[in-house]
Amino acid sequence: MTEGAKQTLHACPICGLQQTVGVVPGGARVHCVRCDHLLFQNMAGEANRRVFSFSLTALLLLIPANLYPILEVTSFGNTRSYTALSGARALWEGNMWPLAIPVGLLSESLPSCWRGK
Numbered sequence: 001m002t003e004g005a006k007q008t009l010h011a012c013p014i015c016g017l018q019q020t021v022g023v024v025p026g027g028a029r030v031h032c033v034r035c036d037h038l039l040f041q042n043m044a045g046e047a048n049r050r051v052f053s054f055s056l057t058a059l060l061l062l063i064p065a066n067l068y069p070i071l072e073v074t075s076f077g078n079t080r081s082y083t084a085l086s087g088a089r090a091l092w093e094g095n096m097w098p099l100a101i102p103v104g105l106l107s108e109s110l111p112s113c114w115r116g117k
């Protein structure tokens with residue numbers, strides 16, 4: 001190892017052996033020399049691939065989310081089903097297209113802004 005190269009001290013959580021670890025290339029793993037427990041893994045480059053995978057999955061799941069109803073209302077024996085875009089479609093068919101466009105856009109994008117607890 002060249003002088004000035006960054007070295008960090010890692011303690012193995014299994015056997016307690018403290019060992020210095022130098023620069024770890026992307027995707028490489030460092031194991032404990034005594035018990036072979038995984039000490040450190042360089043995840044560089046992994047984040048972009050995960051973001052792309054989750055975004056693609058969310059885009060694919062948007063299709064069935066818009067095909068299946070999110071609300072069913074039964075009134076006097078009649079059941080009506082509503083999808084996420086039913087409100088926008090009803091506004092559009094009622095010639096209220098200036099309102100239908102933001103309602104449609106928000107009904108698709110607003111659930112993605114919800115972060116949960």
Ligand SMILES: [Zn+2]
Nearest residue numbers: 012015032035
């Ligand atoms: Zn160990």
